[in-house]
Amino acid sequence: MFKTRIFLTGADSFTGSHILAQLLSHDSVSARLVVKSAEAAHVIWRQCQTHASSFLDAVTIADSDLxxxxVFDEALQDLSNPFSAIVHNLNVIPSDEADCLATYIRLETDAVIGFLKSVRDFAPAVTRVVIVTSLLPFARWLGDPHIDSIAVGAIGGHSRSSSVDSEHMLATSQASSNVVSDAVIAWTKQSGAHFDVAIVTAPSVYGPTVHPLENSSDLTETNRRLWNIFSNEPLGQTVSPLYGINHFSDVRDVADAAVRALFIERASNMRLVVSAGTMPSVSEIAEIIVAKFPELQSRVGIDGSPHRHEQCNDMPPDFLDTYLMATILGVTNLRSAEVTVTDTVRQMLDLQQRKAWRSITQN
Known part of the structure; x- marks a missing residue:
């Protein structure tokens, strides 16, 4: 049976793993995955062992080489089974080279267009490239241009959210993202590329992982905030919003939008925003957790840290309008904050219970 051949970058990332899961739910799709290490590829093979190897293969490109x-030229070549579409899900953060916001935007733009040039030169059968982005990298850089992105991902990072203007941070991050998107779309139209692009953008991304968590170090920056609300770990990350971005998307909705954008013609050269509204304050998240998991009542608390009681406008800013996402992609029922928090915390509780059981059995 003929299968649509997809090239997926960042397949081992939080969002990328959800995109992969959705792609694998389509019997008509096969994929080549770009992952950061041989170990990451091994984990994917173990998790996706029910899928025939002929439907899935992987190449390794280290973060330091992105x-x-x-760097993608060789991976994009497959003469026997050429790619027809691509999902590009890598946020390259050249923070060490960016001494100002304009430089940061230029480097981000150059990185994406550089990838598209490789697609143009080495993947002639590709007709659609979906680029998946988030506002959080821009907000992180604006909050502290010297944050090491790899270290942030590893330890959960830190946030200066309590001292930033959330509205300004959101607007500036979105404007920066728009500059990159506009440049990418313009290049695609003017370069004579044989493909078009669709850009799927989320403000920040929360939600459960595709597979059970193995360790708390696997938590994303956003999800770690939820973990810290009901655990005994340091509560520095509970300050909300993270890097000043208080709007969010559920990772499952972002993945759904990305996969739909692969196959819907009307998404051509469009920027599609996936935003479910604002993530509640810490105190409100705590109330959701206690309501859904009463057994955690004694553990939920912020140890005297200030709660953020805000009157949030129900109407999103104009630049987070999801009209195009709904009308073009048909994604109309985004998961609410309550659903996202509940599903994510349930998965975290499962991890804690498994860790506790292992401790008991080992002793």
Whole structure:
């Protein structure tokens, strides 16, 4: 049976793993995955062992090599089974080189267009490239240009959210993202590329992982805030919103939008925003957790840290309008904050219970 051949970057990332799961739910799809290490590829093979190897293969490109010109050239070549579409899900953060916001935007733009040039030169059968982005990298850089993105992902990072203007941070991050998106779309139209692009953008991304958590170190920056609300770990990350971005999307909705954008013609050269509204304050999240998991009542607390009681406008800013996402992609029922928090915390509780059981059995 003929299968649509997809090239997926960042397949081992939080959002990328959800995109992969949705792609694998389509019997008519096969994929080549770009992952950051052989270990990451091994984990995916173990998790996706029910899928025939002929439907899935992987190449390894280390994070440190992502900005090397032409690093994707060889991976994009497959003469026997050429790719027809691509999902590009890598946020390259060249923070060490960016001494100002304009430079940061230029480097981000150059990285994406550099990837598209490789697609143009080495994947002639591709007709659609979906680029998946988030506002959080821009907000992180604006909050502290010297944050090491790899370290942030590993330890949960830190936030200066309590001292930033959330509205300004959101607007500036979105404007920065728009500059990159506009440049990418313009290049695609003017370069004579044989493909078009669709850009799926989320403000920040929360939600459960595809597979059970193995360790708390696997938590994303956003999800770690939820973990810290009901655990005994340091509560620095409970300050809301993270890097000043208080709007959110559920990772499952972002993945759904990305996969739909692969196959819907009307998404051509469009920027599609996936935003479910604002993530509640810490105190409100705590109330959701206690309501859904009463057994956690004695553990939920912020140890005297200030609660953020805000009157949030129900209407999103104009630049987070989801009209195009709904009308073009048909994604109309986004998961609410309550659903996202509940599903994510349930998965975290499962991890804690498994860790507790292992401790008991080992002793």
């Amino acid at each position: 900005l090397v010109p032409g």
